[in-house]
Amino acid sequence: MSNVTLVDVFKHRITQKYLQRSGINHAVTVACYAYDLSLEEEVDPDLATKSALLHDMGHYEWYRDGKWDYEEYRRHDIHAIKGAERAHKLLIRLGESRTTAKEVSLAVLLHTDSYLPFELKGKRTALQEVVRKADEKDEQPQGLHHYKEMDKSEALKILHQLDLAVAKAKKMP
Ligand SMILES: [Fe+2]
Numbered sequence: 001m002s003n004v005t006l007v008d009v010f011k012h013r014i015t016q017k018y019l020q021r022s023g024i025n026h027a028v029t030v031a032c033y034a035y036d037l038s039l040e041e042e043v044d045p046d047l048a049t050k051s052a053l054l055h056d057m058g059h060y061e062w063y064r065d066g067k068w069d070y071e072e073y074r075r076h077d078i079h080a081i082k083g084a085e086r087a088h089k090l091l092i093r094l095g096e097s098r099t100t101a102k103e104v105s106l107a108v109l110l111h112t113d114s115y116l117p118f119e120l121k122g123k124r125t126a127l128q129e130v131v132r133k134a135d136e137k138d139e140q141p142q143g144l145h146h147y148k149e150m151d152k153s154e155a156l157k158i159l160h161q162l163d164l165a166v167a168k169a170k171k172m173p
Contacts, residue, residue: 004094006031006049006159006166014090015057022056022079025150026138028158030055033134035162038169043127045166047100051107051131053159054090058083058108059146070142077115084109107131 009015019027034052038045058079088105092098111131113120124132138145 004050004091004096005163006053007156007163008094009050009053009090010155010159012090012094014086014093015054018057018059018086021146022059023146023148023150024152024155025148026145027053027056028150028155029138029148030131030134031162032158033137034130035165035169037130037134038127041126041130043130045169047103047107047127048130048134049162049166050091050100051087051104051111051127052134054083054087054104055080055108055111055131055135056083056146057086057090073143074114080109080112080115103127111135 010019031049031053034048035045037043038048056079058081060079060082084105087108088101091101091104096104106125107128108131110120110124110128112135
C-alpha cells in the first residue's frame with residue numbers, strides 16, 4: 001500500500017502553488033467523486049483520488065482586462081500536458097513509486113481531450129475514465145467550477161477523511 005497520503009500530496013508547496021490557480025474546491029470535490037466512482041468501477045481508489053486531486057494542476061489563468069478570458073484560454077490550452085508532468089515530478093519527490101507516478105500522470109494527461117485534435121472516447125483505461133467522469137460531474141459552464149471557494153483547513157479535513165476511506169477500501173478483499 002502507498003504510504004503517500006492525499007494530505008501529504010495536498011500540503012506540498014508544489015501542489016499549493018498550482019492548486020490555487022485551478023481551485024482547491026474543484027480538486028477536492030473531484031477527488032471525492034473519484035473515490036465513489038473507483039469503488040463502483042473497481043479501480044484502485046488510491047490512484048483514482050490522487051489523479052483526481054492533481055488532474056488540473058497544469059492550469060494557468062488567462063486574464064484579459066482583469067478577467068479570465070475563457071475562450072482565449074481554451075484556444076491555447078495545454079493544461080493536461082503540463083499537469084501530467086507536474087503530477088509525476090511531485091509524486092516522485094514525495095517518494096511515490098514510479099509505477100504509481102506514471103499511472104497518475106497518464107490519468108491527468110488523458111482526463112480530457114479538449115486540447116487534442118482527436119477524441120479519446122472508448123480509448124481510456126478504467127482509471128482514466130473514472131477521473132474524466134469525476135471531473136465532468138463538477139464542471140460548470142465557462143469554467144466557473146475553478147472559482148468555487150474552499151478554505152485550506154476544510155480541504156485538509158475532507159482529504160484526511162478520504163485517506164482513511166482509501167486505506168479501508170484497500171484492505172477489503
Ligand atoms: Fe477539472
